[in-house]
Amino acid sequence: MYAETLLENGWVYTGSDAAPVQASLAIADGRILAVGTGDEIEATVGNGTKRVDLQGQLVVPGFQDAHIHPIFAGIEMLQCDLTAAETADEVLAAIAQYAEENPDEPWILGAGWSMDMFPGGTPLRQQLDAVVPGRPVFLQNRDHHGAWANTAAFEAAGINAETPDPEGGRFEREADGTPAGTVHEGAADLFNHVKPSIPYELAYQGLLAAQQLLLAQGITAWQDAWVPVPEGNDADNLKVYMDAAKAGDLLVRVTACHWWDRTAGIGQLDAILERRKAVADAFDPAVLNANSVKVMVDGVAENYTAAMHHVYLDHHGHDTDNRGIEFFDPAEMQEFVTAIDAAGMQVHFHALGDRAVTDALDAVDAARQANGANDNRHHLAHLQVVRSEDIQRFAPLNAAANVQALWACHEEQMDTLTLPFLEPGAEDRHYPFGELAAEGAHLVAGSDWPVSTADPLAAIHVAVNRASPDSELPPLGPESQKLSLKQILDAYTQGTAWINHLDAQTGTLEPGKLADLAILDTNLFALAAEDLHRAAVTQTWIGGNCVYQRPAAESAVNREAGVLN
Secondary structure, rough: OOOOOOEEEEEEEEOOOOOEEEEEEEEOOOEEEEOOOHHHHHOOOOOOEEEOOOOOOOOEEOEEOOOOOOEHHHHHHEEEOOOOOOOOOHHHHHHHHHHOOOOOOOOEEEEEEOHOHHHHHHHOOHHHHHHOOOOOEEEOOOOOOOOEEEEHHHHHHOOOOOOOOOHHHHHEEOOOOEEEEEEEEEEHHHOOOOOOOHHHHHHHHHHHHHHHHOOOOOEEEEEEEEEOOOOOOOOOOHHHHHHHHOOOOOOOOOEEEEEOOEEEOOOHHHHHHHHHHHHHHHHHOEEEEEEEEEOOEEEOOOOOOOOOOOOOOOOOEEEOOOOOOOOOHHHHHHHHHHHHOOOOOEEEEEEOOHHHHHHHHHHHHHHHHOOOOOOOOOOEEEEEEEOHHHHHHHHHHHHHHEEEHHHHHOOOOHHHHOOOHHHOOHHHHHHHHHHHHOOOOOOEEOOOOOOOOOOHHHHHHHHHHHHOOOOOOOOOOHHHOOHHHHHHHHHHHHHHHHOOOOOOOOOOOOOOOEEEEEEEEOOHHHHOOHHHHHEEEEEEEEOEEEEEEEEOOOOOOOOOOOOOO
C-alpha cells in the first residue's frame, strides 16, 4: 500500500518514545502507515503520494480533552459572552452593549464573568439594574457554579427575602434577607422555570462554533462532561451530537457523558441505558459513544461549597462550621455508582475538595467489591485538594486522575478567594499531580472549558511550571507536584484516549492507528520550560484529513527551536 500523504522534514513525537525523533509519517486510508526514515519511508511513496514539508515543525498525537462542555460553551459564545472582559467595568459595558444590540431578547442570558473582578466574588443585582433596567438578566460565572441576576430576574422567578436557600445551594443576601444578586450552585436552578429554553438550532450552531475553535487548538477528541436529559423545551444535546454525526458535521471523536440528576434517584439509570443503546446502535464508538455518567459530588472552593475534611476559615482566619456541600449522601452514592458500574458504564466524578475525593474513591471501591474488577475506567476530575492517603488509592482502584492543569498556579481567584479560607498547609496539597503520577495513577487531562481556556498548550505550560505564562508569582506548591513535559503531553493524548476507550485506535502515532494528529510550529521538547506557552498549532488532522490549517498571516514564534535545515 502506498501513502496518500507523507509528512516529512520534521519532528515526530509518537508517544511511545521518550522524546521526538526526526522522522517522516506516512498516512493511508485514514490511518498511519509508517513512521520512520530512509528506505522504510520511501517504500511507502507512490506516484499519487502528496508530500508535505513540515519545515522542522513537530507532529504530536491529537490532543484529547477529558472534561469539557463544548455545546454549552458554544451556546454562550453566541449569547452574552463575557469571557474577554478583564474588569468589572468591562463586564458591565459588554452587558449593556449586548442588551442594546439585542432589543428583542426577552432575557439577557450568557456567561463568563470572573469572581475575582468583584469584592468577595459576589456582584450585586443593582449593578445589573443600572445597565439593563427593564429585562431579566441571568449570567453564569466562569466556573458555572454561580450566577448573577438582576432584580427583574428575581421577580420573574418569584424569589424574595422569604425564599429559603435550597438544598445544595445558597443566595447571597442583603441585611433584610433580600437576594443580593449572586446565587450559588443549586440556587441557580430556581430560575429554570421562567428562563427561556435553549432552542435546538442554537445548540446545534453552538456545537459547530465550539468545534471550530477546538480544532484550531489541535483537539481531535473530547469527553463532554454534561449531556443531560433535557428539561422542558430545552434542546437535547445528545440528539444534537447524533444529528451532527449523521450529517457529517461532527468531525471530532466524542464521548457523551450522561448527567446524573441529583434529584431523580437510581431509577434514572434505565433511561440512561436506553440513551446509551440508541447511540451504540447507530454509531461506531470511535465516532460517538455515550458510555459515561457524570456525577457531581461537590461544588467549588472559591464559594466554599467544595466538600472538605477540614472546615473553611472565616475572613479572620478562624474556623467556621462549614465543610462545603456534598450533593449525595455517601451511602447513596456508593449504591448508584455500584449500579452504574454493574451496567458496564464509566463514572466521571466532579470531585474538587478532599472529602469529595475520599467519598468518590469509596464509591469506586464499593463498586469494585460488589462487581469485581472491570475495564470501565472511572475517573475523578478537578482534584483541587487531595489527602496523601487518598492519592495512594487511585492506582489500586484503577481510578484515573482527570487533571485541569491550567488551574495549578497562583492567580487572583486562588490567592484572594480560595487559599486564605482553607486550613494551613492546604497549598502543598493543591492539585497534587506530581504525587499522583509518582503513585502510579492514570493521568488524563482536560480543560473544563468554558470555565477556562481549552488550549492544551497553555495547560501544558502550567503543569510543567506550576505558574502561568510570564507570571512573577512563585510556583504553586512544592516542586514535587510539577509534571514533566512528557507526562502532561501523554495525559493530554494517550491518557485521555485511554479514558475514552479510544486507546486501541488513537492517542499515539503508531502504524495502524487512526491518523489523528496536531502539528505544532516548534519542537516543544527543545523549548525552555518557561517558553512552552509560545508554541502554537498550525494544523489539525483527523482520520488522515487536515481539518484545520492555521492562516498563513499568523506568523509562527520560536521557529528556530527544532528546525532541521
